[in-house]
Amino acid sequence: MKYNNPVIKGFYPDPSVCKVENTYYLVCSSFQYFPGVPIFESKDLINWKQIGHCLTRRSQIELEKINSSGGIFAPTIRFNNGRFYMTTTNNSTQENFYVWTDDIYGEWSEPIYVKQGGIDPSLYFEDDKAYFMSSGTDDNGVDGIVQCEIDIQTGRKLTPSLVIWTGSGGRFLEGPHMYKINGMYYLVAAEGGTEFGHMVTYARGNSPYATFEEYSHNPVLTNRNLGGHEIQGVGHGDLVQDNMGNWWILHLGFRQSGQWQAYHHLGREVFLTPVTFYEDGWFKAGENGTTIKCFETDKIPNSVVQNEKKCYTFENTKWDREGCYLRIPHGENYKIKENSISLKGTNITLDEADSPTFIGLRQKDFNMYISCDVSISDGEAGITLYMDENHHYDLALCKYDNKYEVIVKLNVGEIKHVKKSVCLENDNKVSLIIHADNNCYNFCIKTEDKEVNLGRAQTKYLSSEVAGGFTGVIIGLYACGLSGYNYAEFTNFKCDYF
Template identity: 65%
Template sequence: MQITNPVIKGFYPDPSICKAGDTYYLACSSMQYFPGVPLFESKDLINWRPIGHALTRRSQIMLDKVNSSGGVFAPTLRYNDGRFYMTTTNDTTRQNFFVWTDDIYGEWSEPIYIDQGGIDPDLYFEDGKVYFMSNGSDDNGRGVILQCQIDIVTGQKLTPSRPLWQGTGGRFLESPHMYLMNGWYYLMAAEGGTEFGHMVTYARSKSLHGPFEPYPHNPVLTNRNLGGYEIQAVGHGDLIQDQGGNWWIFHLGFRQIGKWIPYHHLGREVFLAPVTFREDGWFTAGHNGTTVTSFETNRIPEHVVQQEQKVYTFENTTWAIDWCYLRHPHDQNYKLHNDRLTLTGTEVTLDQADSPTFIGIRQKDFNASVACNVALTQSGEAGITLYMDENHHYDFAIRHADDQYEVILRLNIGDIKHVQQTVPIGTNSQVQLLVEASHERYTFSFQLDDGQSLELGTAQTKYLSSEVAGGFTGVIIGLYAVHEDAEAQFSSFVCEYQ
């Protein structure tokens, strides 16, 4: 059968995967968004269903006024002795912790903190012992993977942190994962930074504590030399063995907007590549060490069909699973119904690293049509925002000004906050907002109840890209309200991908 990448589209970075019974489970990082750490399940490794989040309570994660791309960094998801564990970093507070649950569809525990620094923590279970790894520095200040043994009940360190491996010399050594296979301990990591130089490297040892010998042909997986290729930044992987004994690597990557246009705004997504073990015990990954857009394989049964949801509405999504907030929401400002949404604004705006009245869904592909009816019942502003961070977002809204209503298009690009177009609509307090998205451009138009429609303008997608904005997130299609007297009702929301 043919597999098409990415297998999970949109801003779902840093995938980590485990298996319980005949089901695979996957977790991703979430940065400043809440709930934290999205979770997915699959029976076949290519069709993934969102099932919830690991961090659903304020007490589990501090997100108050964290900057964009702060907050929850890369998780590791593991299953051991009937229990799921998820360990991650709050990069803003510089704390590593883990939570656990016996029911992955239910609530997770309160956080248990580990006194070891670095990011991208990993948990490894063996013979009743638990080992914790993260990246860090050795006594000479060089990047290294650190390991200690912990008490899985209390999080207490039972051994000092010891250096395991310094990587291959690439910058930003991170994303450690440990595996035991056929008498070898494999330590896999990422190097090169989570941009165009990203890569997966690994080493092996006969001892859990090393020394580790690097794979002679590192990096084992990277697209760093594929100029003009859609998939870039391949790295940060996790291995899994399927029911048939085949090995795979799930990893992040991003799709640039054009062959020779090196910008990406959808965020880092989840990609899949095959892994093959050689007779000498080393493994290779991908297709000649790269990740491709689509590939044929006989590892997945022919009756399995890779499916993709193309239409997202209020009715066919779940608020607590598919949608997200900026940091911790003020619940009293949200009325979530099956077919509509009512938002009450505050003085907090989208330009602040705070919690404006905002709820969003990830943009999952380049070509899309977004439509939503917005009725503003009091003063203020409400509408759709294409949101990368507090300094980079396009706002398309209805607002009340001078005893009448108007539709506005505002472009926020760094320090430039420009109202691109304003169209008065008199006493009309309801409007249908329409956004057409392509690889390189968004187009904004609106329609009134009387059928009158007007295009307000366009904006380039690249100004919402990580290459312009910085950071590690992707565009969120957000619905928002601003001003303490603003109340708005949203209905007939449709996001359709071509």
């Protein structure tokens, strides 16, 4: 069959996967967004459904006023003796921890902290031992992939933290995962930085503390030399074996906005690439070591059909699962109903590293059409295309000094610019519309069944190459500056991808 990449679209970076019986479970980074660490499940590796989050309580996750692209980095999910474990880093507090659950659809435990530094922690289980590894500095001051054994009940270190591999020579060695395959131990990692030079590398040895031998053809997977190709930044992968004995790697990558437009604003996404083992036990990945947009493979039955949701509305979207908030939300400011959302604004704006009244969905494709009716009695409410507090485009209905107007605000770094302002005739409700393609967002309002264009802005100014950071554009509904008990009302939301 043929399948298309990415298999999970939008800002879902640093995927990690495990298989339990006939089901695959996958987690991703969430950074400053809440709830933390989205969880997906799949029966076929192609079609993924979000089933929840690992970090759903304030007690599990410290996000108060952290900088954008801080917070929760690169999780790993593993299953051992009937229990799921998710280990991750809160980069803002410089702490590695894990949580566990016996019910993947339920709540996860309080954090268990491990006194080993670095980032991107991972667990490997064997013979009642739990090995904890991360990318950082060991107890002797050596940099590399660091490992210790821990008491899985308490997180207490049982052995010193020691470097087990220093990588293949690329910068920013990170994202380690260990596997035992046919009696050998494989250590897969990422190098090159999570930009255009990203890559997957690996080594193998005969024990968890072996002198690991590097694969002679590293990197095993990278698109770093494919100039002009849409898929870039390939790296940070996790291996998984299907029920037919085939091996795969789920990894991140990003789509640049044009053949010669080296910008990406959708964030790092989840890609699936086939893996093939040689007779000598080494393995290769992808098409000549690269990831492509469409793979044709006999490893997945032709009966499997890749389905993709193309339309998101209030009615067909589980906002408590698919939606996200900035840092820890103030629950009293949100009323989420079956066919509407009501938001009460505060004096916290989108321009602050704080918790404005905001609920969003990740942008999943370049070409889209968004429409939503917004009504207010005071303040400001609308749709934001949000990369971070310094890079976002806002289309909003405002009421100040008893006058209603629609504004288009462009926020790029230190430049805060109202591109367009249109006064309304005492109308407290308006239809806001955004058209998007690879290169531009176009902002409109609908009056008397006609769309009135209010201007456009380039997508590249919301890209990681301009804004920095590790996230992607979120389509946010927001409110600010409302007084008293007044809520902004959002109805008839629709986001179509084409």
